[in-house]
Amino acid sequence: MSEAAIRTEGLGRDYGRHHALESVNLAIERGRVVALLGPHGAGTTTFLRLLVGLLEPTNGRSWVLESPSRALPEQIAAKIGYMGDADEPPPWSTIKQLMCLQAESSAEFDRAFFERSMTARELAPASRYGSLSKGQKKWVRAALVLAGRPEIMLMDEPAEGLDPSARQSLYDELRDHVTEGEATAVVATHVIGDIERIADDAAVIDHGRVIAHAALEDLREQVREVQLPADEQMPEFGDSIELLGSRVASDTRLVWVRCAIGSLSELEQSLPAGSTVRSANLETFYLALTQHNSNGRDNDAKEKPK
């Protein structure tokens, strides 16, 4: 197992009486792209802000590249590329100014890449940030992070507002940088289809808790979506099959389960006739975990550490 690039122990943050994040224990290995998923207000933004040291945790601690997030030394701070969802440069700043600002702190700053990225979107160096469209602003901020060639990339909704081709370019660049530069990326997003294409792992946060953290490869192998007739009773599953959630949709009941390796045949045997079993993608897995299921059980009650 490779060294953890990011580590948290019991990390939590309250805003007044509201628990935005509760006791998060997570270790993210180097060289991975982690899709950080969660409903609005689930705590993903708070998690990233705690990692980069913008906020003080109420409980627990976190480390990035073995340095405490709240006391990042100069040389470690320069290795972290952070793109906040709502954090923006001043509107009067020009693209060139922003490039110089980032280049000054990042020893590895790839000026040619940044200039290429701007040219590709027809953005002039003298353009003022405030005059750009929402998508262009996101593009500039994402390009700043990527051009810095950081060892750690923490990005909050980097693709929101980007057109499909820009989204694809952004994620391709991110993936390439992680693969070639042995970097690590944590990307919080609600556009699951895009991130699934490049992610290695997924972590799901709901109500301030990490309810799942797993390799996508394992999820694809283990998670199944079962379609039952709506009038069928919920089948009894053995110990090797974990019920993730269920939902009744028109005349069918959808059930999501995670099967231990080698227990797929057991699943098929436990299902009534007329049932169908499909592999689940990341979006299905995410919905299964975060939606309140139809039998009244709240999914966030069941925590599934890795």
Place this chain on the structure above:
Amino acid sequence: MKIKMPLLAILLRQTLPASLIALPVGCLYVMFTRNVLNWQNPWMALFVLAHSIAIASSLGRFGSPNFAFLYTRGYSRDELWAHKMLGTALCVLMVWSPIALMLWLGVRSAVQDKMFVSPYFPIMMTREAPVPWFWLGGYAILLPLFHYVWIRRAQPLRGENGIVLLAVGVVIVIGILMSFRWHPRWFRALVYTLSAVMIITTLVAGRMLHRDLEVH
């Protein structure tokens, strides 16, 4: 620590509105005030106070998205603090230097002589020469204090309004001291010593607390 020019430029740009307003206001006041200026001039004291608050607030908006962006560009907290202090000093000098030069080079006394036929014209230049240093001293006392107030208010544990009251108290004490006409020599020495201690304390404490502040 190397000076990072792009970071300094961005910080200076943050304070530009304050400088653009303060410079003409200060220059016009100094140019056209007909009385001989002394260190007890209340309008210049208010000017220094207002300018200091404007600088500290422009460089202390830790709740703004702009600062969250700036604080995540890969600069350490100490680097950011050092550049903030450097930016503050440059911002003060941008406004203070032209005003002081107007006094020292005789521009003010010439204007007073030619435009207003001021009877104080012959003594103005010599009597007013030390006054800009008092204004600079005012900046030196107030700015570290105000920066400290803004940094303290951005600490994780809120409810730090006591520090605001303390700053108000310091300003009131300065105002009272300014209203005294005659100070014995020992008292003056005491005030200078206490001011120096306060400047050093607020600078050191501000630097330490700056490492822990939260940027929302």
